[in-house]
Amino acid sequence: MSGFQRVVSKDTAEKFYLKVALEFENPDTRIDSVQFRALVSKALHQLYGETGASIPVDILRFQDDTMEAILRVSGRSLVKVWSALTLLGEYAQEECAIRVTQVSPHLLALAVDSRHFFQNLPS
Amino acid sequence: MHVHRTTTTVPVFQYINNNREFGKMDTCDLHLLGNSDENALKLSLQCAARLGYGVVAIGYNCPVQEKQGGDKNKVKLPNAPAAVKLDGQTKAAVGVQSKGFKQLSRVNMVLSEGSETHKLRQDNIQSYDLLAVQPTTEKMFHMACTKLEIDIVCVDMTEKLPFYFKRVAINAAIERGLYFEIPYAPAIRDSTMRKNVLSNAMALITLCRGKNVIITSQATKPLEIRGPHDVANLGLLFGLSEQEAKNAVSTNCRAVLYHAATRRNTIKSVMSLQQIGDLSGKDRWKVKAGQEACGMSIQEGGDPTEDEGSGVVAQSLEGSEGRAKTSKRRKSKSKRNSVDEQSAMKRTRQDSAGVD
Numbered sequence: 001m002s003g004f005q006r007v008v009s010k011d012t013a014e015k016f017y018l019k020v021a022l023e024f025e026n027p028d029t030r031i032d033s034v035q036f037r038a039l040v041s042k043a044l045h046q047l048y049g050e051t052g053a054s055i056p057v058d059i060l061r062f063q064d065d066t067m068e069a070i071l072r073v074s075g076r077s078l079v080k081v082w083s084a085l086t087l088l089g090e091y092a093q094e095e096c097a098i099r100v101t102q103v104s105p106h107l108l109a110l111a112v113d114s115r116h117f118f119q120n121l122p123s
Numbered sequence: 124m125h126v127h128r129t130t131t132t133v134p135v136f137q138y139i140n141n142n143r144e145f146g147k148m149d150t151c152d153l154h155l156l157g158n159s160d161e162n163a164l165k166l167s168l169q170c171a172a173r174l175g176y177g178v179v180a181i182g183y184n185c186p187v188q189e190k191q192g193g194d195k196n197k198v199k200l201p202n203a204p205a206a207v208k209l210d211g212q213t214k215a216a217v218g219v220q221s222k223g224f225k226q227l228s229r230v231n232m233v234l235s236e237g238s239e240t241h242k243l244r245q246d247n248i249q250s251y252d253l254l255a256v257q258p259t260t261e262k263m264f265h266m267a268c269t270k271l272e273i274d275i276v277c278v279d280m281t282e283k284l285p286f287y288f289k290r291v292a293i294n295a296a297i298e299r300g301l302y303f304e305i306p307y308a309p310a311i312r313d314s315t316m317r318k319n320v321l322s323n324a325m326a327l328i329t330l331c332r333g334k335n336v337i338i339t340s341q342a343t344k345p346l347e348i349r350g351p352h353d354v355a356n357l358g359l360l361f362g363l364s365e366q367e368a369k370n371a372v373s374t375n376c377r378a379v380l381y382h383a384a385t386r387r388n389t390i391k392s393v394m395s396l397q398q399i400g401d402l403s404g405k406d407r408w409k410v411k412a413g414q415e416a417c418g419m420s421i422q423e424g425g426d427p428t429e430d431e432g433s434g435v436v437a438q439s440l441e442g443s444e445g446r447a448k449t450s451k452r453r454k455s456k457s458k459r460n461s462v463d464e465q466s467a468m469k470r471t472r473q474d475s476a477g478v479d
Contacts, residue, residue: 023346025346046314047317079356079359079360082353082356083356083357083359083360086311086349086353086354086356086357087307087310087311087317087357088311089311089312089313089346089347095344095346096346097346097347097348097349099174099349099350099353100350100352100353103352
């Protein structure tokens with residue numbers, strides 16, 4: 001292994017990775033990964049109908065305790081998935097909000113959050 | 124009165140001052156509903172601060188006046204309420220991001236007839252940072268776009284509009300530097316509103332070609348607020364291009380703030396007056412230079428507690444687009460002040476005070 005390998009991706013990115021956090025009105029509400037998948041598909045269905053629900057969204061990771069998830073979508077459908085998640089306001093008769101913390105074409109980039117970089121520094 | 128001309132650029136508004144230092148564009152949410160209860164408002168503000176907004180305006184609706192009430196029980200618009208205090212945790216979170224968080228107040232006037240426009244001339248309105256008008260008829264929409272001295276035109280997008288947007292009116296509004304507001308929180312609340320907001324927003328954006336649009340929340344609860352990047356992405360859904368969508372939460376909002384500042388704090392958009400006591404240290408030279416220009420003796424030390432401290436410095440705002448009509452009374456009062464207290468009046472050129 002000799003040093004670094006440089007990777008240049010031209011054109012639009014094939015896949016996008018989203019790091020999202022789910023919030024409920026009642027902070028004690030918890031859902032599991034299966035319910036989260038249903039929630040994402042409901043969000044897509046309510047904004048884009050059947051065609052939206054057919055967009056493949058991979059849930060790479062879902063953390064039960066913090067309700068944070070990493071999603072993978074194709075670059076073409078990023079705007080659709082993102083806006084569907086933004087406009088979701090309610091799940092299972094409870095108000096909720098999905099906060100998209102990071103969006104990146106590289107999964108590795110989600111390891112560090114430049115938007116909250118200063119917040120995460122150890123003091 | 125001697126008026127001296129120089130070509131120095133002087134920052135006029137405090138807001139611009141702050142922004143220059145950070146060199147980063149603040150994102151704004153120019154409409155949180157302020158008529159809801161105080162606790163919810165506080166939570167919403169904290170949520171907005173954490174999500175990374177730099178400027179948030181709290182909208183208050185003007186109280187509706189009963190027709191038969193007469194002058195006795197005239198409902199008066201209260202003065203702009205003070206900024207809500209945030210808790211330490213939020214302040215700390217905002218602090219380490221090295222960005223400020225600014226709260227503004229805004230007043231919404233629902234108008235349907237031309238005869239109601241006298242409400243815009245109330246004195247208390249000047250105490251609010253932003254002035255928005257919600258026209259309910261086509262005539263009023265046209266009037267708001269072409270004639271009224273306001274900052275934001277916010278049509279109620281949650282219902283099917285009783286009129287179509289007209290290109291003439293919208294072009295006039297763009298020319299005059301007014302901005303149209305698109306709310307997104309109603310789209311989160313329920314499905315019918317979502318349909319209406321989407322269709323109205325798309326209709327508006329096709330007509331104004333993506334210019335002069337701001338996207339605001341109109342949220343009552345923290346759960347209805349979304350982060351600035353999410354909102355910019357929603358702009359794509361409304362039919363804006365990527366850059367226009369970003370502008371709708373940052374640059375355009377800033378332009379609204381400039382427009383409002385020009386409307387409120389200036390005399391005919393040409394001069395602004397400021398108490399010498401309020402001047403920051405680096406602007407003190409203006410007083411001195413002004414006194415020299417007027418041929419007055421220069422007081423050594425420049426002690427702000429002396430009579431000089433209540434003087435007024437005027438700054439010109441050439442190149443600014445907003446045209447503010449200041450009442451004659453106010454103008455003459457400020458003139459009297461400045462003459463009485465022997466303040467130095469000085470005119471400087473503001474190259475970039477205008478709306479970008």
